Amino acid sequence: MNYYSLHHKSPKTTFKNAVIEGLAKDRGIYFPESITPLSKDFIDNITDYSNHEIAYEAIKQFVGDEIPTEKLKEIIANTVSFDFPVVKVDKNIGALELFHGPTMAFKDVGAKFMAQCLEYFNQDNDQEVTVLVATSGDTGGAVANGFLGAKGIKVVILYPSGKVSDIQEKQLTTLGQNITALEVDGVFDDCQEMVKTAFLDEEITRTLTSANSINVARWLPQMFYFFFAYKQLKKLNKEIVFSVPSGNFGNICAGIMAQKLGLPVKQFIASTNVNDTVPNYMAKGVYTPKPSIATISNAMDVGNPSNFIRIQELFNNSLEDLKKAFSSYSFSDDETKDTMKMIYDTSNYVADPHGAVGYLGLKKYGLTENDYGVFLETAHPVKFLDVVEETLPVKVAIPEQIKKVIDKEKVAIKASSYEDLKAFLLK
Numbered sequence: 001m002n003y004y005s006l007h008h009k010s011p012k013t014t015f016k017n018a019v020i021e022g023l024a025k026d027r028g029i030y031f032p033e034s035i036t037p038l039s040k041d042f043i044d045n046i047t048d049y050s051n052h053e054i055a056y057e058a059i060k061q062f063v064g065d066e067i068p069t070e071k072l073k074e075i076i077a078n079t080v081s082f083d084f085p086v087v088k089v090d091k092n093i094g095a096l097e098l099f100h101g102p103t104m105a106f107k108d109v110g111a112k113f114m115a116q117c118l119e120y121f122n123q124d125n126d127q128e129v130t131v132l133v134a135t136s137g138d139t140g141g142a143v144a145n146g147f148l149g150a151k152g153i154k155v156v157i158l159y160p161s162g163k164v165s166d167i168q169e170k171q172l173t174t175l176g177q178n179i180t181a182l183e184v185d186g187v188f189d190d191c192q193e194m195v196k197t198a199f200l201d202e203e204i205t206r207t208l209t210s211a212n213s214i215n216v217a218r219w220l221p222q223m224f225y226f227f228f229a230y231k232q233l234k235k236l237n238k239e240i241v242f243s244v245p246s247g248n249f250g251n252i253c254a255g256i257m258a259q260k261l262g263l264p265v266k267q268f269i270a271s272t273n274v275n276d277t278v279p280n281y282m283a284k285g286v287y288t289p290k291p292s293i294a295t296i297s298n299a300m301d302v303g304n305p306s307n308f309i310r311i312q313e314l315f316n317n318s319l320e321d322l323k324k325a326f327s328s329y330s331f332s333d334d335e336t337k338d339t340m341k342m343i344y345d346t347s348n349y350v351a352d353p354h355g356a357v358g359y360l361g362l363k364k365y366g367l368t369e370n371d372y373g374v375f376l377e378t379a380h381p382v383k384f385l386d387v388v389e390e391t392l393p394v395k396v397a398i399p400e401q402i403k404k405v406i407d408k409e410k411v412a413i414k415a416s417s418y419e420d421l422k423a424f425l426l427k
């Protein structure tokens with residue numbers, strides 16, 4: 001499968017190159033040249049397939065013949081190694097829990113898939129690849145875990161100092177081996193900008209790639225769990241509305257890809273915190289990126305979402321077409337906390353702040369009798385322990401995965417500007 005840059009100035013390239021490069025030379029992000037819907041038969045009989053088979057059907061055209069079938073199936077088996085249950089929250093609302101993986105965030109899926117693709121593509125190469133990644137919280141842990149021990153790959157993670165939760169910080173600063181954490185004096189957007197600058201810096205001769213959702217191998221496998229949700233809900237015979245708590249808009253964009261592959265979805269709702277660049281665009285038709293604002297759902301504190309351009313491409317850059325399938329709403333921290341309380345009071349369900357923002361999106365959209373609303377629970381409540389325990393009368397039990405890192409010692413290198421990152425990379 002070939003990929004083109006959404007800036008349209010770099011030549012088309014293979015899946016392999018798109019994975020290794022991350023971003024095209026013209027700074028555009030990659031997009032698949034074609035999207036062929038899966039057979040109606042497959043979708044109609046999806047309950048007959050295992051999650052591994054579904055994932056393979058969904059991804060195979062985007063990989064093409066660049067990874068042998070057996071290897072691709074092995075990569076999928078290592079990636080889809082935990083459950084993705086839809087848990088009933090209201091009469092017609094369910095939480096699609098994506099947090100049962102090793103770092104308890106949905107990003108485990110994309111990170112593990114990408115790590116294995118990159119390791120495979122780089123196996124015959126003498127030169128090491130350096131993965132550079134900016135994180136607003138969960139990406140760092142998932143990438144650190146997914147890439148830990150990957151041969152021929154070094155990982156450098158940039159995170160905004162004081163703006164990720166303690167557990168998130170532990171997850172990305174304690175693993176060691178091929179993983180290094182850089183603690184940046186700034187916000188997430190500064191980290192992202194530093195990463196983008198490094199890619200363009202000709203003095204850096206290492207092979208750099210990114211593991212943000214701009215990388216096609218991190219973005220595309222996120223399609224899987226929309227299929228898994230449909231498989232569980234098909235018997236209800238309702239129209240499905242997905243509300244996705246969104247920051248960089250990679251997850252929701254993967255959902256829309258699943259829809260393009262034939263998955264029946266009535267509407268996608270991108271629910272955001274007060275970082276409302278996209279909701280504003282949907283309302284006013286003007287796209288005005290802004291610096292990010294810190295919120296309690298900090299994995300979505302993004303002022304200029306990288307993947308929105310992919311969503312526009314999926315709708316032929318027509319706002320009118322986009323509006324038919326996609327809505328976007330923004331919510332404040334107070335609304336988020338009130339909703340966490342309300343969900344807990346009415347159904348005893350502990351939602352994390354991101355999930356609560358997703359739930360709010362379903363309410364604002366207004367489900368009809370014939371709809372079933374699914375909000376994505378993108379992280380386990382333990383990842384946002386302070387907020388959850390301040391807001392709800394609960395004590396969150398610490399799961400095994402988290403216990404393993406919580407007492408380890410943080411190791412991070414301080415960085416305050418691009419020059420610090422550059423000095424590190426030139427070492």
Ligand SMILES: *Cc1c(COP(=O)(O)O)cnc(C)c1O
Pocket residue numbers: 105106107137138139213245246247248249250251252299300354378379
């Ligand atoms: C990354 C993340 C998001 C946002 O996902 P995008 O693909 O960037 O829109 C939402 N919730 C949590 C918990 C996350 O870690």
